[in-house]
Amino acid sequence: MFSQIKFFIQKLQSSKYIKKGRCKMCGACCRNILLFSDKNLPVMTEEQFEKIKEWDKHFRSFYISGKSETGALLFTCYALGDNNKCKLYLFRGLGCRQYPHKNTKFLINGGKMLEGCGFYFEPDKKFEEYLK
Numbered sequence: 001m002f003s004q005i006k007f008f009i010q011k012l013q014s015s016k017y018i019k020k021g022r023c024k025m026c027g028a029c030c031r032n033i034l035l036f037s038d039k040n041l042p043v044m045t046e047e048q049f050e051k052i053k054e055w056d057k058h059f060r061s062f063y064i065s066g067k068s069e070t071g072a073l074l075f076t077c078y079a080l081g082d083n084n085k086c087k088l089y090l091f092r093g094l095g096c097r098q099y100p101h102k103n104t105k106f107l108i109n110g111g112k113m114l115e116g117c118g119f120y121f122e123p124d125k126k127f128e129e130y131l132k
């Protein structure tokens, strides 16, 4: 019981990140999209992509446009215009509206924003402040 309380207190006190900056409308986040299979793994092959499109029609909004360093496929959204603006801006989904999402695990593990993105995350406290 004590260890559960301790864990809960540590969780509350753990580092929090704050989103800063602004969108530069470069469109990079609409053309470097990772999609995930039902096993929560990134889609690596065309066959997997075909499968998830059958599973959920929302995946039909994307086309394969590249590969990441890890071999995962990268997708571009059909709604991205030549001017890097969203053609469905008013009707875009919640995921697009909230991008970039705060993902503490990703940030703690050294995850970085897309190159050129105008947003960045900073811890709410400096490391030294956590030692006090």
Ligand code: SF4
Pocket: 022, 023, 024, 025, 026, 027, 028, 029, 030, 099, 100, 114, 116, 117, 118, 119
């Ligand atoms: S990558 Fe960042 S700056 Fe570029 S469009 Fe997406 S949110 Fe905006």
Ligand code: SF4
Pocket: 029, 030, 077, 078, 079, 080, 081, 085, 086, 087, 088, 089, 092, 093, 096
């Ligand atoms: S719907 Fe618009 S904002 Fe969302 S990924 Fe597509 S182009 Fe980008």
